[in-house]
Amino acid sequence: MAGPRPKAPLPSPAGRSTAEGRPPSAEELLPSAEPVRFLTDSGAVVRRRSAYRAPDEALLRRAYRRMVVGRRFDAQATALTKQGRLAVYPSSHGQEACQIGAVLALNEDDWLFPTYRESMALVARGIDPVEVLALLRGNAHCGYDPERHHTAPQCTPLATQSVHAAGLAYAERRKGTGRVALACVGDGATSEGDFHEALNFAAVFKAPVVFLVQNNQYAISVPLDRQTAAPSLAHKGVGYGVRSERVDGNDPVAVLAVLGAAVEHARSGDGPFLVEACTYRLEAHTNADDPSRYRTEGEAARWRRRDPVARLEAHLRRRGLLTDEDVEACAAEAEEFASRLRERMNADPELVPLGMFDHVYGTPTPQLDEQRALLRTELEAEEALP
Template structure:
């Protein structure tokens, strides 16, 4: 089994002090995790209030998502799964658009023009080949931009996963494959879907590097992701990063995980909480205080409430909007369907 990269241990202790970044970056990493955790917790509340649709929580996976997304720059590509709201928000997706998406509103179906962020992928693993295509397009244009795509452990059993790794390796595509091994593919544990115990080793079959990281250590995730992104930018090709974490939350807000797992394992992973881990480290070094925590919480609450107000102000969608954001230029079939909808509305 590959070595598990860990820089800060579960108790907030420095395991690899030589790999610790500057205090300013440590604070940035902590703030990013606290920001997306605040969103995740508030999103669940919005659902319970009937103000948001079915939502897949990512609580407990903040390090895996924020640490990797922060390694990118604005000109890079990000391909998230449905559980990667945290990565998308860290990368730059406006909170109100994320809320709109989970309200099934067309206002959340498209991204800002200057953000190379794809809408959340619900089909399993289809984003991996797409990311390879985007990375190769950047390579053909002569840029040093890269693509980063996320997947769960269940997605690594799909054909798209293997085809993408082979394609990227053969063509030396500047792409970083993030494989978030959170222990579950809905109700199926990783140990049931595959006999493999180290998913990062699958990279060897395609001649590309594979890295295994403690997915609850944001410093380690950021370190591995930045190294992979740097390799891709310099023309050294793709990397597969397995972040070992756990889905402590339900699959979605409509799921009851108690039907297929005990809470004992969940409690064990709660003790490895990524946010508390970095906070403990920062406090131990005198880099964080309770006063700053209170101020940050107030800042995050104000940001979220303002975003909810903007999301609430979006106009109600028209039926024809379901056909928009499919192609840049509508196809003849889409135009006919649009006319049919308008005719039915008039009639």
């Protein structure tokens, strides 16, 4: 389950309206010239002041444990595709700081709007991993209860969940619940119309929503320089009046600090916040992809040296917050988690074919009823065979 959000005040003026009530200027909305960074690639503390407050020790230790378990889950899910237990799996190896940081920045009753790549985040949010993988296994439109977990179904179309997040966040504001929505999108999604409509709506109506853009450098095989001519993806928020920031997405400390501040900004009534996390997808887009066709091994190797898990481990060791015994315990927990998942996924699921028509529309269309009736007839005919 999500832990307590970090207390991370925004840099002044942080996109807030002035005392006179004027909207923030473009300069006040602009992201940092360089991505916010707390740690070097080796885990040492960057020797410069940051406007963001570093997360506390307990949160960093919790993040490390969840990142280790999350990476092992990701590796196991990738292996399940090779065994035929999953139809497809989009790995988030290399993006652990973003996946876990997004969850830890939220309260349990805040809303998360994931893409198809956020399986690790859903597991960290406390959702049963078998239920998480139901979509990728082909068993259900969504294997978990979105209302119970305050987590929308994983979204395959690019950017459509950003509109949903903005709308739900606005509804929460109207109801006065104090809840925040966080929408995960990839770099490719920032070229979609839904993304821009969501930003504009959220800004105009001051919806308490955070847009987390995980810029992993490629939208499948399309590199970032073919995606935008803007100085950064974070700059896309400025034109809509959305406070924006860039962060080193492989620096777990920085990700927690910036996302914590972004969530507090939204929760306090100051409107939406856009965070671009600069990271890298180390594995293929999915098991059906061949990344060697569009990127070099040397490029991937350079990003492996910026491993977010190793980076946080080194940092915690330097501070005396992590021992060999702690590392071994986390690794053992991760292996046990993967073993249970593997065992459960080896069992054939009990499927209800007619269930595929449920929850498609609130009121089924005539075409959907016709298709359901056709499938029912075929199933009955199959059962009647000797």
